[in-house]
Amino acid sequence: MDKENPRLIEVLARHWGFATLRPLQREAMDAALAGRDTLVVMPTGGGKSLCYQVPAIVRASLTVVVSPLISLMKDQVDGLVACGVPAAQLNSSQSGAQQRDVERALTGGALRLLFVSPERLALSSFRQLLGRAGVTSFAIDEAHCISQWGHDFRPEYRQLRELRHLFPNASLHAYTATATERVRRDIVQQLALRDPVELVGNFDRPNLTYRIVPKRDEVAQVEDVIRRHRGEAGIIYCIRRRDVDGLAAILRGRGYRVAPYHAGLAPELRRAAQEAFSKEACDIIVATVAFGMGIDRSNVRFVLHTGMPKSIEHYQQESGRAGRDGLEADCTMLYSPSDAASWKAILSGGAEDPNAEHRRAALENVERMQQYAEALVCRHKALVEYFGQIYDNGNCGACDVCLDHHELVPDSLVIAQKIVSCVVRAGESFGIGHIVAILRGVNSEKLLQRRHDKLSTFGILGGYSKEELGDWISQIVAQRFLERTSGLYPILRLTPTSRSLLRGLRTVSLMRSADHEDSRDDRAWIGVDHALFDELREWRRREAESHGVPPFVILGDSTLRHLAAVRPSSLERMRQISGIGDSRLSTLGPALLTVILDYCTKAGATFDAPAPPPLPPRQPKIVTASRSQAYAAFRRGALIDDVVNLTGRARSTITGYLADFIVSERPRTIERWVDREHYDAITPVAARLGTERLKPIYDEFEGRLSYDTIRVVVAHVVAQTASQSP
Numbered sequence: 224m225d226k227e228n229p230r231l232i233e234v235l236a237r238h239w240g241f242a243t244l245r246p247l248q249r250e251a252m253d254a255a256l257a258g259r260d261t262l263v264v265m266p267t268g269g270g271k272s273l274c275y276q277v278p279a280i281v282r283a284s285l286t287v288v289v290s291p292l293i294s295l296m297k298d299q300v301d302g303l304v305a306c307g308v309p310a311a312q313l314n315s316s317q318s319g320a321q322q323r324d325v326e327r328a329l330t331g332g333a334l335r336l337l338f339v340s341p342e343r344l345a346l347s348s349f350r351q352l353l354g355r356a357g358v359t360s361f362a363i364d365e366a367h368c369i370s371q372w373g374h375d376f377r378p379e380y381r382q383l384r385e386l387r388h389l390f391p392n393a394s395l396h397a398y399t400a401t402a403t404e405r406v407r408r409d410i411v412q413q414l415a416l417r418d419p420v421e422l423v424g425n426f427d428r429p430n431l432t433y434r435i436v437p438k439r440d441e442v443a444q445v446e447d448v449i450r451r452h453r454g455e456a457g458i459i460y461c462i463r464r465r466d467v468d469g470l471a472a473i474l475r476g477r478g479y480r481v482a483p484y485h486a487g488l489a490p491e492l493r494r495a496a497q498e499a500f501s502k503e504a505c506d507i508i509v510a511t512v513a514f515g516m517g518i519d520r521s522n523v524r525f526v527l528h529t530g531m532p533k534s535i536e537h538y539q540q541e542s543g544r545a546g547r548d549g550l551e552a553d554c555t556m557l558y559s560p561s562d563a564a565s566w567k568a569i570l571s572g573g574a575e576d577p578n579a580e581h582r583r584a585a586l587e588n589v590e591r592m593q594q595y596a597e598a599l600v601c602r603h604k605a606l607v608e609y610f611g612q613i614y615d616n617g618n619c620g621a622c623d624v625c626l627d628h629h630e631l632v633p634d635s636l637v638i639a640q641k642i643v644s645c646v647v648r649a650g651e652s653f654g655i656g657h658i659v660a661i662l663r664g665v666n667s668e669k670l671l672q673r674r675h676d677k678l679s680t681f682g683i684l685g686g687y688s689k690e691e692l693g694d695w696i697s698q699i700v701a702q703r704f705l706e707r708t709s710g711l712y713p714i715l716r717l718t719p720t721s722r723s724l725l726r727g728l729r730t731v732s733l734m735r736s737a738d739h740e741d742s743r744d745d746r747a748w749i750g751v752d753h754a755l756f757d758e759l760r761e762w763r764r765r766e767a768e769s770h771g772v773p774p775f776v777i778l779g780d781s782t783l784r785h786l787a788a789v790r791p792s793s794l795e796r797m798r799q800i801s802g803i804g805d806s807r808l809s810t811l812g813p814a815l816l817t818v819i820l821d822y823c824t825k826a827g828a829t830f831d832a833p834a835p836p837p838l839p840p841r842q843p844k845i846v847t848a849s850r851s852q853a854y855a856a857f858r859r860g861a862l863i864d865d866v867v868n869l870t871g872r873a874r875s876t877i878t879g880y881l882a883d884f885i886v887s888e889r890p891r892t893i894e895r896w897v898d899r900e901h902y903d904a905i906t907p908v909a910a911r912l913g914t915e916r917l918k919p920i921y922d923e924f925e926g927r928l929s930y931d932t933i934r935v936v937v938a939h940v941v942a943q944t945a946s947q948s949p
């Protein structure tokens with residue numbers, strides 16, 4: 224039995240203020256301390272960095288960290304220094320004097336961690352310096368960059384092949400979040416790892432809620448997500464640059480502060496956007512995949528894909544940028560089968576990749592991604608299994624499928640039979656669009672030309688929308704009762720099981736997305752004083768600004784939530800908060816105490832509350848139809864209290880529904896729900912103070928009007944403004 228090395232825990236507590244190691248961290252650290260090579264594969268946010276940082280301190284010798292982006296090194300070093308760890312970076316962005324300081328510290332044996340780019344390692348002067356400094360190990364971050372099978376191949380990583388024979392006595396440690404076996408083998412081979420200890424973490428990210436929803440009204444759907452995350456950080460991914468520009472302009476026009484980001488923008492604009500995001504000066508980025516590697520903001524609360532990414536690896540990477548702090552986060556993808564067609568067109572265009580084999584692989588990836596999006600199996604399960612792991616958590620409670628956002632269409636079999644028989648009659652040579660047009664009975668020219676209006680299936684599903692029928696065909700394909708050919712213009716064909724479906728010998732389930740509850744997970748907020756959290760966040764922003772570092776380097780959101788839940792009255796009590804080690808306690812502790820003391824005195828809050836319980840595992844949620852019930856009732860003119868009785872939900876929840884109902888359905892007047900005189904009093908104040916935040920308006924009336932009343936009126940003002948703009 225191997226026991227926990229007490230030194231590891233001691234160093235972890237002293238510098239980082241954490242009490243326990245995460246899964247595989249101990250194994251990775253033990254192997255490193257034993258001088259073994261390692262390959263550590265963990266999802267983003269899994270805690271890879273500690274695997275080399277803690278051993279470097281325990282062993283009291285130098286570890287060189289190779290990292291692809293100079294822009295990230297400074298934050299990493301600042302974060303370590305804030306924890307009291309002797310760390311530095313060496314790169315071309317520094318002055319000669321700065322570089323000489325670092326070199327002196329190096330040869331003097333004062334440094335434990337040195338961050339460099341792969342290019343720097345190619346310099347012979349630098350190699351000699353490392354020899355003199357006595358480097359004992361190399362940690363290679365984002366190690367998949369060395370493989371051209373990865374999604375981020377970087378030629379400069381190839382030079383790392385020489386490390387093995389240049390420093391035969393140092394151990395090599397590769398870290399990546401890319402899980403495919405092929406990339407893993409490639410890393411081991413390219414770096415010439417010696418009998419490495421391979422540690423592959425659990426790929427599931429239980430704190431992420433995945434949702435894939437049919438794309439309908441893109442802008443409205445985007446706004447929906449943004450509204451659910453007011454004041455929080457998010458990344459919105461688009462397929463093309465022009466989509467980025469278009470969406471960013473629309474969102475700005477609607478009063479959201481967003482920054483666009485894509486490879487076509489000037490470097491200084493891109494840098495500014497990235498910096499604003501990292502400094503929390505801007506919370507929403509609209510970007511192409513070009514926005515990625517440089518992002519280490521840990522409190523991203525949502526990632527929204529307005530189109531399907533081109534591979535599951537990309538999807539995992541991009542959605543994985545949410546919730547790196549381990550707190551709940553939302554990953555939504557708006558899906559339309561035409562996205563797959565766009566990707567195929569882009570990838571077949573030739574410019575992207577002249578190598579035929581790569582192109583075929585890329586097209587295959589698009590199809591795997593499409594299957595993922597269309598299959599109605601648990602998103603967590605499908606993702607984890609794609610990466611070769613087993614998932615048997617049952618209902619995850621954190622994806623659209625498990626949260627029951629889909630409901631079974633009662634006459635699934637009959638509908639599916641009509642669809643399949645339409646494919647038979649049209650002669651198995653048409654794509655989804657054409658089949659849908661026949662089923663709906665559309666008199667288009669193409670259809671009339673082929674006399675498809677004479678088919679017995681013409682118009683037999685005329686009562687359903689184009690989108691609904693398209694979704695169902697995708698589902699029938701996913702259940703293999705039809706096949707979609709690959710290529711640029713896929714056509715629908717029969718499969719061996721089509722006939723048995725037509726004869727009624729098989730069952731099929733077609734789903735439609737149900738109007739669902741806002742399933743935001745509030746459990747991570749249990750006991751947290753929101754107002755204090757906001758004040759601490761504001762304090763952190765100022766603190767970060769004065770030190771010229773991004774806020775997450777100061778403290779993570781999870782630590783802020785802990786502080787806002789416990790509200791420690793002394794440094795002793797504060798030291799027990801996860802994320803506060805000795806160094807932060809002495810540098811930040813007194814200022815934090817003042818913020819907490821001021822707040823508690825002002826707000827009459829108590830100190831030293833018990834720490835919130837650790838998050839219980841997710842329970843499958845029973846989703847009721849109360850939102851759609853409420854909307855239907857409001858449409859009939861029901862009063863708030865009627866709807867509270869009808870649904871059994873809290874009044875504040877129902878008022879929230881009413882506000883959303885008003886914004887989305889824009890009733891002309893809201894006299895049924897708010898007194899005329901209140902309405903007339905609030906509107907000019909809202910016009911003056913803006914509608915982004917309710918608190919200033921509430922303060923203006925000095926508590927005489929309730930938040931509920933203000934919220935409903937503001938919703939109407941927003942709806943009115945929206946309907947006036949084109």
Ligand code: ADP
Nearest residue numbers: 241243244245266267268269270271272273547
């Ligand atoms: P990765 O490099 O794998 O993406 P990081 O090393 O950046 O992940 O760690 C992600 C987050 O988890 C960081 O905020 C880090 O402080 C936190 N973390 C890592 N290990 C632990 C631990 N043992 N206990 C508590 N928090 C941890």
Ligand code: ZN
Nearest residue numbers: 601619622625
């Ligand atoms: Zn699920």
